Amino acid sequence: xxxxxxxxxxxxxxxxxxxxxxxxxxxxxxxxxxxxxxxxxxxxxxxxxxxxxxxxxxxxxxxxxxxxxxxxxxxxxxxxxxxxxxxxxxxxxxxxxxxxxxxxxxxxxxxxxxx
Amino acid sequence: xxxxxxxxxxxxxxxxxxxxxxxxxxxxxxxxxxxxxxxxxxxxxxxxxxxxxxxxxxxxxxxxxxxxxxxxxxxxxxxxxxxxxxxxxxxxxxxxxxxxxxxxxxxxxxxxxxxxxxxxxxxxxxxxxxxxxxxxxxxxxxxxxxxxxxxxxxxxxxxxxxxxxxxxxxxxxxxxxxxxxxxxxxxxxxxxxxxxxxxxxxxxxxxxxxxxxxxxxxxxxxxxxxxxxxxxxxxxxxxxxxxxxxxxxxxxxxxxxxxxxxxxxxxxxxxxxxxxxxxxxxxxxxxxxxxxxxxxxxxxxxxxxxxxxxxxxxxxxxxxxxxxxxxxxxxxxxxxxxxxxxxxxxxxxxxxxxxx
Numbered sequence: 001x002x003x004x005x006x007x008x009x010x011x012x013x014x015x016x017x018x019x020x021x022x023x024x025x026x027x028x029x030x031x032x033x034x035x036x037x038x039x040x041x042x043x044x045x046x047x048x049x050x051x052x053x054x055x056x057x058x059x060x061x062x063x064x065x066x067x068x069x070x071x072x073x074x075x076x077x078x079x080x081x082x083x084x085x086x087x088x089x090x091x092x093x094x095x096x097x098x099x100x101x102x103x104x105x106x107x108x109x110x111x112x113x114x115x
Numbered sequence: 116x117x118x119x120x121x122x123x124x125x126x127x128x129x130x131x132x133x134x135x136x137x138x139x140x141x142x143x144x145x146x147x148x149x150x151x152x153x154x155x156x157x158x159x160x161x162x163x164x165x166x167x168x169x170x171x172x173x174x175x176x177x178x179x180x181x182x183x184x185x186x187x188x189x190x191x192x193x194x195x196x197x198x199x200x201x202x203x204x205x206x207x208x209x210x211x212x213x214x215x216x217x218x219x220x221x222x223x224x225x226x227x228x229x230x231x232x233x234x235x236x237x238x239x240x241x242x243x244x245x246x247x248x249x250x251x252x253x254x255x256x257x258x259x260x261x262x263x264x265x266x267x268x269x270x271x272x273x274x275x276x277x278x279x280x281x282x283x284x285x286x287x288x289x290x291x292x293x294x295x296x297x298x299x300x301x302x303x304x305x306x307x308x309x310x311x312x313x314x315x316x317x318x319x320x321x322x323x324x325x326x327x328x329x330x331x332x333x334x335x336x337x338x339x340x341x342x343x344x345x346x347x348x349x350x351x352x353x354x355x356x357x358x359x360x361x362x363x364x365x366x367x368x369x370x371x372x373x374x375x376x377x378x379x380x381x382x383x384x385x386x387x388x389x390x391x392x393x394x395x396x397x398x399x400x401x402x403x404x405x406x407x408x409x410x411x412x413x414x415x416x417x418x419x420x421x422x423x424x425x426x427x428x429x430x431x432x433x434x435x436x437x438x439x440x441x442x443x444x445x446x447x448x449x450x451x452x453x454x455x456x457x458x459x460x461x462x463x464x465x466x467x468x469x470x471x
Contacts, residue, residue, distance in 0.1 A: 040362060040364075062353070063353050063354075063364075063435075063436060064386075064434065064435040064436065066384060066386040066387075068381075068384060077383065077384055079384075079385065079386070080385065080386045080435065082435050102365065102377070102381055102384045102386055102387050103364050103365055103366065103386060103390075104245075104362065104363075104364045105245040105246035105251055105254070105363055105364070105365070106245040106362075106363065
């Protein structure tokens, strides 16, 4: 192989590995947690996550839900979730997030977000 | 002529005997006969067994209940009109035990005989409730109790004035002492006592419960089919679930009007637009008219609302559980027959003597 070809090859390999390293860094930092909704309840009442983690709210119920939070650090609204659907929320700030279902007042979940 | 007359007599007699025997046979048939002619849905008791278990009574949440003295103080306060500005309206004025703890009106009536925005909800079975008021703005009974007392449109008595007034009634001092250990009146104690009393307002066993417990004849075949529809194609049990026949959930079910419901306290959530709390169906036949504004006069009209999938379908908020049901007239009659089986026996409720 000529020196030029080798250089181009080496540079491509370096670039590609740099790109894949950065991609895998993002994936590793953001862990995914799944919270199921069934029987008009959340599968857990408390969850500990880290900044950058994703929580996926799955509707495994036979009724619709609307998960939301008015917590200052992470307000969110998954909107009306029909049975079988999923909605993901990324937690970007430290603190406590009180999660409720707007439709079913008895459904409560506390998410503790740590660095 | 005589022979013709004799023939006519015999024919009439024959027809009469035939008619009588058919009627007698009708009594002996299974409950299929009560389900109207041409209607093929006969429900076997055995098919409904797996559903019955979802409707067994649950115990009151929380630990040991309050003392008798607490409940007695709460009952007295509940019936005491001196908790209102003109000493004319007590909790029981609108939450009237004679009207199944409501007032039988489409909308409540408050201070100065002015009509309020929404219908008075019942206090029946509230001990199991998850949220209170039509929009769920109170999370506990204690929070709810203080609301109407101070609301200018309702009892119109600010809490500090209420406390001063009660403190000045000598007869209340020993009652507060027995209930709370000292005779000092606070609004928190008032709320606590009223809530403790309200938790004792529980519907007793209805024909439906006797059927659950094994009495096959406690309810009619029509009602059994109604129960099957309630849990099946009519989708009622999606929200009117459990022994209280409610999960306290909030939905836009397609009632008319401009009342934004729970959206007022949870703004920005489309699903809460025109959403109101699901009420209990225990003794529901005693609490006409229906909906948050009394807009449906009868249970038949309520069933019609659901059959149509709502009187109005707002695309951003109508609950996914609300959709046209394609019920037959017999289906609708059977659903109402079932709802009637949720009436427990009528009971007189004592009014306590009020302290001076």
